[in-house]
Amino acid sequence: MAASKDSNPSQPTVHGFTVLIYDSEPHLNSRPRDWTIALHWALPIFSSLLPSSILANFDHAVSNPHLDFDEWAETLPMYNGETGDLMFKSAVPGARRITRRGLREVLSDGLDIAWGRKVTRLDTESNPEKVKVTLEGEEGVEEEVWADFVLGTDGAGSKVREILFADQENGEEKAKAKRSGFMIGTCVVDYQDEDVVRKVLEKHPVMAMAMSRGAVGAFGVQYTTGTPPSNLHHTFFWTKIWKGSLSTTPDLPRKGPEAVRYLKQSWQGDLSPDFQSFVDVTPEDDTHTQAFIDEMGTWIAQPFDNRDGRVTLAGDAGHPMLILRGQGFQHAVIDVQNYVQALLAIRDSGADRKDLVAAYDKDMVERGSEAALQALEEAELAMDAKSVEKMLMVRKGHGRSV
Ligand SMILES: Cc1cc2nc3c(=O)[nH]c(=O)nc-3n(C[C@H](O)[C@H](O)[C@H](O)COP(=O)(O)OP(=O)(O)OC[C@H]3O[C@@H](n4cnc5c(N)ncnc54)[C@H](O)[C@@H]3O)c2cc1C
Incomplete structure (x- = not known):
């Protein structure tokens, strides 16, 4: 997960924001399972989001x-x-x-990622403008950081999603993939x-x-x-x-x-x-x-209370979907593009944080839920030779789902 906050001279900045990245895994390649991901319609956007020094190593991730x-x-x-x-x-x-492994190697180059830190709690009550993030490190040692914005990118079983739904009726069940x-x-x-x-x-x-x-x-x-x-x-x-x-x-x-x-x-x-x-x-x-x-x-994405625009989700945390027609990561790229634009607009044009993050969420939830439903239907159709012709990949190829 990533938290961004005011510029801090001791931390590197991105577009003037200090970005702190925490990941629960002990190191970059600790997960034994790896898989391949087709990057197609989102590749131009993906490329536009990266510094040229990172993009120059992209081939390292290509299978x-x-x-x-x-x-x-x-x-x-x-x-x-x-x-x-x-x-x-x-x-x-x-x-x-x-x-996925090669991609993580390319994208993490030069980043200071705090490995082995699992987000466990978010406190959005103590300060109306900030979020206190509690992280659990190895051997259960807790650490707290304050952030202006928290973006939960913690995958299909997202803890941040669980926290965001906790105040809803039956929230724990609703948030589960x-x-x-x-x-x-x-x-x-x-x-x-x-x-x-x-x-x-x-x-x-x-x-x-x-x-x-x-x-x-x-x-x-x-x-x-x-x-x-x-x-x-x-x-x-x-x-x-x-x-x-x-x-x-x-x-x-x-x-x-x-x-x-x-x-x-x-x-x-x-x-x-x-x-x-x-x-x-x-x-x-x-x-x-x-x-x-x-x-x-x-998980079919549903609206949630984003704590006045201070906490939201991206990638599989916001829209885990079946892999048919290869859309999940590509939608994560769209999330990142939209979120960065929202943060820049909030900072540079004084636009209202609540409005802009609400607009980000609305798009992410609508796009993510539709894409996840499409992927489910696509899987169903793929199982029977008689229904194959109805599949989107037959009728519309592998273009953008939503
Ligand atoms: C077999 C397969 C094939 C696929 N093919 C395609 C394809 O062709 N095209 C496509 O677009 N997509 C594809 N996808 C989907 C794509 O892989 C995912 O959408 C993408 O990897 C999601 O990235 P993410 O960063 O959101 O989540 P993840 O890759 O799951 O990363 C989440 C990170 O959060 C960390 N984390 C988890 N919990 C916590 C916590 N509590 N605190 C801190 N950190 C935490 C994890 O350690 C992990 O590093 C495929 C998926 C699979 C499984």
Whole structure:
């Protein structure tokens, strides 16, 4: 999460604001799970928000940065996973697929992030103009900071969201991200078979999607190492999304070799020979494959009391959504653009904080709720070959959802 306040000579400033960033994780790469994110329609806005020195390192986050990004590389193909035939393709001009880990490395360069600090309380009563933020560090040590503005960017299970809803009837329940009824399983694989490597890249050099009975999958490049053009090594990922819930299958393996075996078995016999081989030859040991299974969460954004414009949300804290059509991070970029504009207008034109942050919230809630509902419907339609044609990605491609 980030808190911004008056300029303080001992802290670096952004647009003249002192920005303090706290994160509950112990360090930048402490989370073992990583995934790729398509940055497409929001890429120009994302680029405009970054200093050129940071943008210069953007390729570090790109999963396959040495590609010749021609028309095919900037296309997202959807195959019939059972026959291997191409069903349709979306043009995604300018799109780049980045890893979450690489993105965090690029964006954190030069920032002083206070790691291992979990926001636990916000006090908006003691001072009508400020917010007291309580953070819990390692071994439960508490720390307090005062801020003019607090932006909760603490992800799908946001504590800041929980605090903002606490004064509403049934607020705790209202604020909780809900289980979506859709499971996701991912294997990040270092294939030991050159023939399979070649075939995955032939399907698509960035990511191909594939539909099969009751599931939708994706196969693509996760990381690229080595030197171009001839000495490159790719690590791949494959993902399967299916209808199901941890409520009814609490004993499902969630990670490690057992999760790999579960995912492989669950797709056994459903796929065309090429796609089946990408799944079947996945090594089952921790050294070559990292596997994760979870139920995806979602939350349909609702209005909240932003404490006279002093506290609000952005990114997954404000609109966690299913990953179908790749919109979540891109909407986070829009949030950031809007929030920065609101802060600058409050400071520079004397505009009313309550009005501007209320306008920010209204847009974020309306956009976020609509995008989350669209993503849920998209997942539902993807599960049945008869409804695939109704999907937004078939009718409208991968453009901006809202
Ligand atoms: C498999 C997958 C594929 C995806 N593909 C796409 C795609 O193609 N395109 C797209 O646009 N989006 C995609 N998304 C969505 C995208 O990844 C998310 O929208 C984005 O990462 C959200 O970023 P965030 O910073 O809001 O939240 P997060 O990345 O969850 O970061 C939240 C941070 O807050 C910290 N935190 C949590 N609680 C606290 C606390 N109490 N105090 C302090 N810090 C705290 C966490 O440690 C974490 O660092 C995908 C998601 C998944 C899972």
